[in-house]
Amino acid sequence: MSSIRQEKVAKLIQQELALIFQQNAKVHFGGAFITVTVVRMSPDLGAARAYLSYFANSGSDKKEFIEMIRSKTSKIRGLLGNVVGKQLRIVPELYFYLDDSLDYAEEIDNLLKE
Incomplete structure (x- = not known):
């Protein structure tokens, strides 16, 4: 349970x-x-797990997409720090994950239709 x-x-x-x-x-x-x-957020507010959903113009693979985002984590964290630096004492470490809940819901829907 989070605070x-x-x-x-x-x-x-x-x-x-x-x-x-x-x-x-x-x-x-x-x-x-x-x-x-x-x-x-982690209990100490030092780490944030962000779940991302995306729609790409090109046919990029999901693994390629999340690896591209993870490779740019330091750049994203720097941009985030510029915005929230005055509101938070520590800019949290960012961990990105692919949100597959829409795929899961679609799979369940297809199973129910059968």
């Missing part, structure tokens, strides 16, 4: 990451439409 502070910081990180991905999509992320679905 109120964890939830507030997670919401702040989620909003700011969404803006970073929106503003830098063309330059850094190959024009992919990236959505930050969930952010979960």
